[in-house]
Amino acid sequence: MDMKLNQSSPVLTGPPPLNNSRMGIHSILLPCSQSGASFSSGKKIPIPRKKPSKLDDVQSNGWLDAMKSSSPPRKKLLKDFTIGFASDDTDIAYSSWMVKYPSALNSFEQISNFAKNKKLAVFLDYDGTLSPIVDDPEHALMSDEMHSSVRNVAKYFPTAIVSGRSRDKVYELVGLAELYYAGSHGMDIMGPLHEVIVGHSNCINSTDQQNKEVNLFQPAREFVPMIDEVFRTLAEITKDIKGAKVENHKFCASVHYRSVDEKNWPTIAQHVHDILKNYPRLQLTHGRKVLEIRPVIDWNKGKSVEFLLESLGLNNSDDVLPIYIGDDRTDEDAFRVLRKGARGYGILVSSIPKETEAFYSLRDPSEVMQFLRSLVRWKEQNINSEEVAPIGVTVSQP
Numbered sequence: 001m002d003m004k005l006n007q008s009s010p011v012l013t014g015p016p017p018l019n020n021s022r023m024g025i026h027s028i029l030l031p032c033s034q035s036g037a038s039f040s041s042g043k044k045i046p047i048p049r050k051k052p053s054k055l056d057d058v059q060s061n062g063w064l065d066a067m068k069s070s071s072p073p074r075k076k077l078l079k080d081f082t083i084g085f086a087s088d089d090t091d092i093a094y095s096s097w098m099v100k101y102p103s104a105l106n107s108f109e110q111i112s113n114f115a116k117n118k119k120l121a122v123f124l125d126y127d128g129t130l131s132p133i134v135d136d137p138e139h140a141l142m143s144d145e146m147h148s149s150v151r152n153v154a155k156y157f158p159t160a161i162v163s164g165r166s167r168d169k170v171y172e173l174v175g176l177a178e179l180y181y182a183g184s185h186g187m188d189i190m191g192p193l194h195e196v197i198v199g200h201s202n203c204i205n206s207t208d209q210q211n212k213e214v215n216l217f218q219p220a221r222e223f224v225p226m227i228d229e230v231f232r233t234l235a236e237i238t239k240d241i242k243g244a245k246v247e248n249h250k251f252c253a254s255v256h257y258r259s260v261d262e263k264n265w266p267t268i269a270q271h272v273h274d275i276l277k278n279y280p281r282l283q284l285t286h287g288r289k290v291l292e293i294r295p296v297i298d299w300n301k302g303k304s305v306e307f308l309l310e311s312l313g314l315n316n317s318d319d320v321l322p323i324y325i326g327d328d329r330t331d332e333d334a335f336r337v338l339r340k341g342a343r344g345y346g347i348l349v350s351s352i353p354k355e356t357e358a359f360y361s362l363r364d365p366s367e368v369m370q371f372l373r374s375l376v377r378w379k380e381q382n383i384n385s386e387e388v389a390p391i392g393v394t395v396s397q398p
């Protein structure tokens, strides 16, 4: 396939990506087709009236249902899942779900057997994975124990944080310079960029928090003014809705409704819906009690994992085992990439049964920490012996 990198625009021209499990850097850069009006940064978008006139749109398009079902309290979800059963059966429901998605802790021996003689790469989501979900996104902090577990993992394995938050914000929260960071759902990557990418218009030179020169890969760069405009409009239109919070992640924006009275959710949804009508190149995705507005480009957490693996020289699936741990719907893209071709292990963090593309599960951030510690212990125990690889070890594929 003859690909042309379009230096004037971060959205590259060319046919859609091939359905390959191993993608080259060039094919990774292919966009999905861009339909809709093109954006001019000077365009004035009218701020909708304070009260949306009708709420039919968000009711009929399923937004409200998605909002209600996103991140419900554990008690409610287990009740729904085990409807008609006694409350003790909730544990049975979780246990039977775990037959399909076994605990990564209980399966550690199987995972480590499979990892023998392979290079491990660790990808970690932030919210709900390294830090517990809390009402105020500003207060989502990692414990000191989690912080040192992540630092120890990064001593032995290339480790990346892949978050929906802005890269600066998640860097500030994690605070470990030795990690790689992919913020804004992978649309802002700071890492060891492949030489093919350096020089491309989506790749910029910058400095990190330690003033060290770094290369950034930002496949949605052209959307920055648009996202900023949408962020300001959303902040203005929701400012009187108690508990609503809008975040600007530079390449995407979030509207939180976790602390908003449920009777006001339709209003929030309709506002977002009305604003998005003016931006055909932006789309909505649902996170945990958050509406996320992002560019319509063929890029997500899964693509950023592939990109980082390739940039790190770890795209040979025969001797590399990527492990991705995440709790959110947006992490499913990464689980899917690893599941395809049995490339690696996705681990879903969830204390309730959920449909997922992951292979394993962990209940909550404290189990994530135990798992990270197990990886470190395993590596330290094998540090001397792993040079002499056992011959003929047969382990099942993920």
Ligand SMILES: O=P(O)(O)OC[C@H]1O[C@H](O[C@H]2O[C@H](CO)[C@@H](O)[C@H](O)[C@H]2O)[C@H](O)[C@@H](O)[C@@H]1O
Residues within 6 Å of the ligand: 125, 126, 127, 128, 132, 133, 134, 135, 136, 137, 138, 140, 162, 163, 164, 165, 247, 254, 256, 258, 287, 288, 289, 290, 292, 328, 330
């Ligand atoms: O990809 P992630 O690192 O998981 O980021 C996804 C979103 O996480 C944050 O929101 C979520 O966590 C908050 C703090 O616990 C919680 O209050 C909120 O309800 C959750 O949706 C973050 O604030 C968002 O911007 C991220 O997109």
